[in-house]
Amino acid sequence: MRGSAAYRLDAAETAIRRALAALPLGVLWFTTVVTLLALSAGLAITLVGAPLLVLTLGLVRVAGGLERRWAELVLGERITPSAARPGLQGPDPWWRRLWAVVSEGAVWRETLYLLLQLPAGVALFAAAGTGWSVALGG
Numbered sequence: 001m002r003g004s005a006a007y008r009l010d011a012a013e014t015a016i017r018r019a020l021a022a023l024p025l026g027v028l029w030f031t032t033v034v035t036l037l038a039l040s041a042g043l044a045i046t047l048v049g050a051p052l053l054v055l056t057l058g059l060v061r062v063a064g065g066l067e068r069r070w071a072e073l074v075l076g077e078r079i080t081p082s083a084a085r086p087g088l089q090g091p092d093p094w095w096r097r098l099w100a101v102v103s104e105g106a107v108w109r110e111t112l113y114l115l116l117q118l119p120a121g122v123a124l125f126a127a128a129g130t131g132w133s134v135a136l137g138g
Contacts (some may be wrong), residue, residue, distance in 0.1 A: 018074045019128035025070075026121025029063060029114040037111075054098060057107045064110035067117075082106040 036056040043049035068079045092100075101107070 005133070014074060016128055016131075018070040022117070022121035023125035024121075025067075026117035026119075030118035031059065032063075033111060033114050050098065054101055057101060057104075057111075060107055060111050060114060063114055064107075067113070087130075
């Protein structure tokens with residue numbers, strides 16, 4: 001019976017750590033992705049917009065991998081990586097390779113996931129803060 005209580009306490013501690021880390025991570029990902037996407041859109045009429053969009057989506061790929069790794073550490077479960085992704089190398093002309101990267105569905109799902117980290121982080125942080133306030137306040 002005592003082992004069961006220790007397991008529940010460990011699971012609660014893990015959930016609270018995740019909830020408290022969700023807000024700063026959500027702010028980081030949201031501001032980074034929104035800023036770079038807006039900058040890419042604003043510079044789309046110049047030669048800088050398209051390469052910046054590709055770099056932004058590359059950063060989103062890396063951030064998605066980091067979030068998967070973070071979830072694996074917190075949850076203790078293996079999370080499968082997203083499907084194989086097109087690269088910028090190959091025999092096709094550069095604009096087709098660029099379009100393959102920009103039109104990839106997985107990278108846009110990761111972008112949406114990173115953008116939703118902010119509202120989820122706010123909700124989780126508020127829930128953790130409320131729980132601690134109620135527990136400590138009596």
